[in-house]
Amino acid sequence: MNDFVLIRKNLFRKKLRAVLMIVSILIAFAIFGVLAAFERAFNAGEAVAEDDRLVVVNKINFTQPLPIAYFNRVQGIEGVRRVTHANWFGGYYQDPKNFLIVLAVEPESYLQIVDSDYVITPEMREAFIRERTGALVGESMAKKWGWKVGDRVPIASNIFSQKNGSRSWDMHIVGIFSKRKPQADTNVMLFQYDYFDETRSFGKDTIGWLILQTTSPEVNDRVAKTIDRGFANSSYETATDTEKAFNKAFVAQLGNIALIVQLVVGAAFVTILMIVGNTMVMAVRERTREIGVLKTLGFSGSRVLRLILGETVLLAIIGGVPGIALAALAIVNMRESVGNFLPGLTLEPSILAIAFVLMIGLGLATGLAPAIHAFRLKIADAMGRG
């Protein structure tokens, strides 16, 4: 026998009570795991953003277009190193529920700017630039739909239609790219803006947004002001911000995810803290005489304190680890339905680390009051009590 056996035996002396506490903790950590993964997935764009990138959108909001002419006008501004543009296609494959992230881009400049995000070979680049209907597909998307280089796939849009009335565009997959940055999203398809612009029935010569690479992050503010000032009082006023701020604002449209996570998890944890804490106080009070016996045998107050804290930490771990496992299982299942919207939905190691710290913290917090009570308990008082 050792102290761990003593802790374990104490924890499970009333099995039903222990099981109920474990289930409560399990549920709390399952909620935490799922919500934290969602929060990370929503904010993945913020993590992947580069400090020297700016995004220019229509001042009304980013769903409104900008004239293609802005692409050339912005290139001449001092401090701008590279410019590209992209257009949201609103794509889907075969069925509208098979939503796809598809962007119509200017091939050469776009690939230069996202070079730090994705691994794109010279052969892929050349083929993409050369072929009008060519499309580059991220490996995550290709894997999901079983696409390979050379495949021709019809991709439909829920926004645009062709001049012939068709909503479908034929795409010839000329490359499948992987991520260079761990946070980068490869659940994306890129195809040529020219092909898109020539065939679409409306919105000709407009783009969705501009992406700029500046000469250094220090000039970002000046460049942004110059751009917005230059297009002020025009039909298409602009709003320029860093890519990080743009991604953040995009997510913020769905609500303050971080706050929602914090509130829900906070409420769950406070409830669990009160339930487990109260139960542990009662459990230790029931054992007052036994604590007295331990101290009589020579167990010091600090050792008794460690035994009780060990019990609550063990309880939190026994409940927390399967709770996180349950969250991981739930996330795997959820990926099927929301993976297109949130490709980065996963339980990252950092979430696991936070969960483990929370388990220890919850264990210590719930055990602290009864442990201090046991630490201070005088043997004569303990043995005198029924």
Add this chain to the structure above:
Amino acid sequence: MSMSDILVALLHVSKRFVKGKETIDIFERLDLTIPTKDFVAVMGPSGSGKTTLLNLLGGIDRPDGGEIHIAGMRIDTLSEGNLARWRAANIGFVFQFYNLMPMLTAAQNVELPLLLTNLHSAERREHVETALKIVNLADRAKHYPREMSGGQQQRVAIARAIVSDPKLLLCDEPTGDLDRNSADEILGMLSILNRELGKTIVVVTHDPAAARYARRTLHLDKGHFVEKELAA
């Protein structure tokens, strides 16, 4: 009797309890010496201070005045931590209601005091087996307290008290919750521990029969001893 023969020495010990506005003097300048290998029964009416005396001898409670020396160590000035360590090494306790841990087996209950030593697992197991053999419960090592009779539980408690080979055994009403046969069995066992293993034993009891097993009986009344020699 030389100083080296004395295991317990209480010198002018005072103890009082404060209850509300009232102060109750339990002992006023109490003196007591117990030689090594003695077996003392302490008797007296309820509230006479028997359990308080046992608590003072075991370092569970502290006197308000005077000195307590056990095995050459003055214990009333030790810190809580040192007192706990001293208690683990020198004192074995037997309680009226056995006070075994219900979720531990007999062997695990006996092993508890050894968790405070540096003994390895195999050595601890050996000590536990020896202690259980002494109390004739080797065959019940894996039984839980709820699976044993009161007498058997008390024998496990005795095994727990002697497993770390303490110098002094303190027993608080060890037969108070037992039938006559079981009580005699326990007292006989304490007597053997005293005679054959040389344990010094102090038993607090209301049971006149218990006193017959002791070498001497101390009657405690209003904080003073009245000593009577008994035939061994």
